[in-house]
Amino acid sequence: MRRPFIAANWKMQKTIGETEAFINAFLPMVKDINDVDILIAPPYTSLETASRLLKGSNVFLAAQNVYLEEKGAFTGEISPDMLIAVGCTHVIIGHSERRQYFGETDETVNKKIKLARNKGLKVILCIGETLEERESGKTFDILDTQLKGSLKDLPLDEITIAYEPVWAIGTGKTASDEQANEAHVHIRKWLAANKEGAEKVRIQYGGSVKPDNVKGLMSQPEIDGALVGGAALQPESFSELVKGARG
Numbered sequence: 222m223r224r225p226f227i228a229a230n231w232k233m234q235k236t237i238g239e240t241e242a243f244i245n246a247f248l249p250m251v252k253d254i255n256d257v258d259i260l261i262a263p264p265y266t267s268l269e270t271a272s273r274l275l276k277g278s279n280v281f282l283a284a285q286n287v288y289l290e291e292k293g294a295f296t297g298e299i300s301p302d303m304l305i306a307v308g309c310t311h312v313i314i315g316h317s318e319r320r321q322y323f324g325e326t327d328e329t330v331n332k333k334i335k336l337a338r339n340k341g342l343k344v345i346l347c348i349g350e351t352l353e354e355r356e357s358g359k360t361f362d363i364l365d366t367q368l369k370g371s372l373k374d375l376p377l378d379e380i381t382i383a384y385e386p387v388w389a390i391g392t393g394k395t396a397s398d399e400q401a402n403e404a405h406v407h408i409r410k411w412l413a414a415n416k417e418g419a420e421k422v423r424i425q426y427g428g429s430v431k432p433d434n435v436k437g438l439m440s441q442p443e444i445d446g447a448l449v450g451g452a453a454l455q456p457e458s459f460s461e462l463v464k465g466a467r468g
């Protein structure tokens with residue numbers, strides 16, 4: 222049985238003050254939950270504040286991105302060592318917005334995962350098809366290509382996969398429970414065919430997850446958690462989501 226894993230991706234939202242207000246309200250709401258892994262990924266500028274406030278709690282801290290080099294002349298970038306020093310245990314890599322707006326490819330994603338893992342960060346790897354790809358029947362091919370490229374020469378330990386159909390992100394359109402599970406089944410089959418330890422890997426679903434649809438998604442056998450954007454911006458709805466993920 223894989224432990225449920227619910228993660229908040231705040232994207233480019235929340236100042237330091239807003240981060241503080243969220244965490245102060247959120248922690249008491251989830252303090253007794255010990256059967257779900259909970260994670261928050263604030264923007265870089267809020268990491269230090271979040272790290273201080275989350276210390277000793279049951280909530281993990283992640284960054285939303287990381288660079289693929291250890292250090293050097295890479296203006297504007299952030300290294301794995303910097304994330305670890307500020308208190309991150311996890312990092313999200315390859316989010317579709319990074320792929321779409323910032324030119325990330327499976328190759329850069331692969332380099333980022335390798336360095337992050339070598340440094341000791343746990344990784345949430347995001348994959349997923351666009352609407353056009355789904356409508357032209359290419360979903361599984363796209364997932365295979367992304368998995369193959371992103372996980373090239375990598376073992377699966379300390380990696381969580383987030384299946385996020387691009388057409389469901391921030392659109393209010395969720396994949397149906399069955400549609401999401403079908404993709405998760407496919408992902409797990411690919412992992413089992415190509416890597417060791419596929420059974421242990423948690424696969425999160427992402428794309429318009431809300432308190433009212435989380436239970437249906439989580440009741441699917443291959444859905445182990447969620448990566449949540451919009452509904453994770455308010456402490457009340459994020460805590461409801463976490464509670465909805467309990468068995």
Ligand code: PGA
Nearest residue numbers: 390391428429449450451
């Ligand atoms: P959403 O975002 O929940 O707002 O659709 C999910 C994500 O991008 O991780």
